[in-house]
Amino acid sequence: MTKSPPRPSPRPARLAALAAAVCLLAAGCSGSGDAGAGDRTGQARPRIVLVTHGGPGDAFWDRVRKGAEAAAAKDGIDLSYAGDPEASGQAELVREAIRDEVDGIAVTLARPRAMTAPVAEAKTAGIPVVGLNSGIDAWQAAGLLEYFGQDESVAGRSVGEKLNALKATHALCVIHERGNVALEARCAGVKKTFEGTTDMLYVEGTDTKAVSAALAARLRQDVSIDEVVMNGAQSALTAVAAVREAGSAARVATFDLDQELVDAVRRGDVQFAVDQQPYLQGCPAVDALWLYRTNGNVSGGGAAPVLTGPAFVTRTNADDVARFAADGTR
Numbered sequence: 001m002t003k004s005p006p007r008p009s010p011r012p013a014r015l016a017a018l019a020a021a022v023c024l025l026a027a028g029c030s031g032s033g034d035a036g037a038g039d040r041t042g043q044a045r046p047r048i049v050l051v052t053h054g055g056p057g058d059a060f061w062d063r064v065r066k067g068a069e070a071a072a073a074k075d076g077i078d079l080s081y082a083g084d085p086e087a088s089g090q091a092e093l094v095r096e097a098i099r100d101e102v103d104g105i106a107v108t109l110a111r112p113r114a115m116t117a118p119v120a121e122a123k124t125a126g127i128p129v130v131g132l133n134s135g136i137d138a139w140q141a142a143g144l145l146e147y148f149g150q151d152e153s154v155a156g157r158s159v160g161e162k163l164n165a166l167k168a169t170h171a172l173c174v175i176h177e178r179g180n181v182a183l184e185a186r187c188a189g190v191k192k193t194f195e196g197t198t199d200m201l202y203v204e205g206t207d208t209k210a211v212s213a214a215l216a217a218r219l220r221q222d223v224s225i226d227e228v229v230m231n232g233a234q235s236a237l238t239a240v241a242a243v244r245e246a247g248s249a250a251r252v253a254t255f256d257l258d259q260e261l262v263d264a265v266r267r268g269d270v271q272f273a274v275d276q277q278p279y280l281q282g283c284p285a286v287d288a289l290w291l292y293r294t295n296g297n298v299s300g301g302g303a304a305p306v307l308t309g310p311a312f313v314t315r316t317n318a319d320d321v322a323r324f325a326a327d328g329t330r
Helices: 012-027 059-075 087-099 112-124 152-165 181-193 208-221 233-246 259-267 279-295 318-326
Strands: 047-052 078-083 104-107 129-132 147-149 170-175 197-202 227-230 251-255 273-275 311-313
Touching: 047 059, 047 087, 047 279, 059 078, 059 233, 059 279, 078 087, 087 104, 087 112, 104 112, 104 279, 112 129, 129 279, 147 279, 152 181, 152 227, 152 251, 152 273, 170 181, 170 208, 181 197, 197 208, 208 233, 227 233, 233 251, 233 259, 259 273, 259 318
Parallel strands: 047 078, 047 104, 104 129, 129 147, 170 197, 170 227, 227 251, 251 273
Antiparallel strands: 273 311
8 A cells, every 4th residue: 555645643532443443343344254043142133224325326335335234244134225315315214214123223424414313213212323434523413323434524635635746736626416525525625735726516426428528618618627536436437538528638536446446547547546445334334233232332432433544546556456346345
């Protein structure tokens, strides 16, 4: 792995949270165990629901789900997955899980306000809820037990510092989901540390053609843009094509990755990717609910998140990451 740019040292609470993450991983998220018809306590298999804001066909959530399924297999859990990109739809999915009297819920907080009421309803029903992926600044206020994910502000600041080292001068940070607090935090973080100019571009992420057209138009309009920062693996590949179509000299960097994106980094089409390690979000989130149910454990004591990123993938280490990406876990 190449070293990421210098960042502020984590607070002691975060170091404790990271230590907790190591303990979770030591328990193993390999999915190699076989708990049979019951969990490790010999009781009936607990039912856990993973509810995200992911839309259909988004490969990112496949890796989150794969991690969650590995933990469920190891812990003897019946796991269900549901996702809805609309805040009201995601909230209703949580309420459905409550009505179904599940034993635990893992949820993303891309739009925290919409999830506050259903999370409170789960707590009233005695159902533990943990957070992952989105909502690092909102999980405690929302009443979640624990949180697993990347500090998006820290990740964004790290990207800004990396762009400084690459001598970029004008960055365009593209947000494909308006109102998503995680994406907003990333771009705000880039702007905070990047010494050049940072502009934002909002696009409709569900329409690939519209994303490409909007980005190409912006690049033709402003030829000073020399760096395009995307917020997803597939959108980054769209950006590479849009840059070529616009005849721009801009380079492309991105948050998040998949197998195709890792190959693009290896070819040099994409400068680098920030890996928040989605497998490492889904797996310990489910494992944490099992640990809470069976032993009353709360990672970090509920005082700090368990961080899963940022990790940088560049041409230097892309070959090492590629074999895991091919398995669908990176």
